[in-house]
Amino acid sequence: MLSVTLVLIVSLAVSLVAFGFFETAAPNTLTITSGPEGSAFARNAEQYKKILAKQGVTLKILPSDGSRDNLGKLANPKVAVDVGFVLGGEANSTAAENLVSLGSVSYQPLMIFYRGQPKHLLSDFKGLRIDIGPDGSGSNSLAHTLLASNGIKPGDGTTYLDTLSDDTVGALSEGRIDAFFAMSDSTPTAVIRQLLRTPDIHLFNVTQADGYARRFTYLNKLQLPKGSLDFGEDIPSEDVQLIGPTVELIARDSLHPALSDLLLEAAREVHGKPGLYKKRGEFPAPLEHEFRISPDATRYYASGKGFLYRTFPFWIASLIARIVAVVVPVVLVLIPAIKIVPALYRWRMTSRIYRWYGALQRLERDALNPSVDAMRREELVRHLDHIENAVVKIVVPPAFGDLFYGLRGHISAVRASLLAEPSFLSIPPTANDHVKDADTRPTR
Incomplete structure (x- = not known):
């Protein structure tokens, strides 16, 4: 019985270790949903891929139509994707249930290019032919929101292309279109640069940028300084005010903590440099908008990578973390279990002996009954012989010898009590009595 218990405990421990070891393993493959070829999202994903490869992690890039398409893929459990770039303002209550933010990684300005007479308000675009980008893109979603806030809606003469x-x-x-809403999540950077250099095409100056940023909390007021794109050609020829959301790195809440750290390390390397709209080290940042910041990201922003991942290469740190995560709980379970084993063993040994005391007590009570005759006493003696023969065959370790010989002594005492009755002494001894006398010798 004891050996079976030990086997069960060891088997359970081994099973827990094996299960935990494989379950806590950090995957070495990630899938990111980025954007169209040539877009800023796609370029950023390629940089992430190179950085993660140095840590032995393969990043698979899944092209998309832009921010809204990325969000749809992340929210759909049937799509094999782990993380993606999503613009602020894209979320809805359904999509946010199983998604978390690793933080904001950059600003995403909306650039509105148009031809013709200068325009000062977005309402001036009413009735025109406007290219707002493909469905699933950030520019499409934000354009609908901004134009609607200016009273421009489908069916009022405005054409969306x-x-x-x-x-x-x-x-x-x-002149096939009158205006173009561009965001680098879905518009190739080369196209934006070409538009900025094309004569008779203007970049819209959002003079109400402060108002939009107050009205839509996920928007930011940005400024493109005069000449910042090309000092020689003075592009742009004046300071231009823009608006735009931040880009968030959105992940499923099942993302492994070690991979969360690696992604944020990559984001810091890619997005931490100064740029037209940001200062050095401004991103990534735990700016919470529609999505809650993940606990792993919160810990990273507070204290950086964990000690193991700061000290060792990813695969070694992952291995150590898995061992610690599995072995420590198992040891905590095994220590009490191991302490129980000696008590269980002692109980098992003593139960082999104590179980005969009940039969011995019943026999003695019968013997003390005044109505018991000589024939009944002889029957009781034979029953006592049976008990003693069974007890002699019990195998117990030397440590329990005191209990064993104590039981033998009690059997002898009961026998002496039975034989001491005058009516019973006249009965000649049987062959069993001589055998029993021999059996009372100490056994090993």
Whole structure:
């Protein structure tokens, strides 16, 4: 019985260790949903891929139509994706249930290019042909929100279009469209640069930027300084005010903590540099908008990477973390279990002996009954012989010898009590009595 118990405890411990070891393993493959080819999102994903590869983690890049498409993929459990770039203002209550933010990584300005007479308000675009980008893009979503806040809605004469990115400049120059809403999550950077250098195409100056930033809390007021894109050609020729959300690194809440740290390390390397709209070290930052900041990201921003991942390469740190995570709980379980084993063993040994005391007590009570005759006493003696024969066959360790010989002594005492009755002494001894006398000798 004891050996079976020990086998069960050891088997359980081994099973827990094996299960925990494999379950706590940090994956060495991640999938990120980025954006169209040539977009800022796609370029950032490629940089992440190179950085993570140095740690032995493979980053798979899943192209998309932009921010809203990324959010849809992340919210859909049937799509194999772990993390993605999402613009502020895209979330809804359903999508946010199983998603967390690792923080904001950059600003994403909205650039509105148009042809014709200077325009000062977004309401001036009413009734025009506007390219707001493809469905699923950040520019499409934000354009609908901003135009609606200016009273511009489908059916009022305004036409919404989606031209191919390689035809956007031509469409705007030739008058096939009147305005183009561009965000680098879905618009190739080369197209934006070409638009900035094309004569007769203007970049809209959002003079009400402060108002939009107050009205829509996920928007930020940004400024593109005069000449900042090209000092020689003075592009832009004046300070231009822009608005735009921040880009958040959104992940499923099942993301492994070690991979969360690696992603934030990559984000710090990619987005921590100074730029037109940001200061050095400004990103990544735990700016909470529609998505809650994950506990792992909160810990990272407070204290950085864990000690193991700061000290060792990723795969070694992951291995040590898995061992600690599995072995410590198992040891905590085994220590009480091991303490129970001696008590269980003693109980098992003593139960082999004490179980005969009940039968011995019943036999003695019968013997003390005044109505018991000589024939009944002889029957009781034979019953006592049976008990003694069974007890002699018990195998116990030397440590329990006191209990064993104590039981033998009590059997002898009961026998003496039975044989001491005058009516019983006249009965000649049987062959069993001689055998029993021999059996009372100490056994090993």
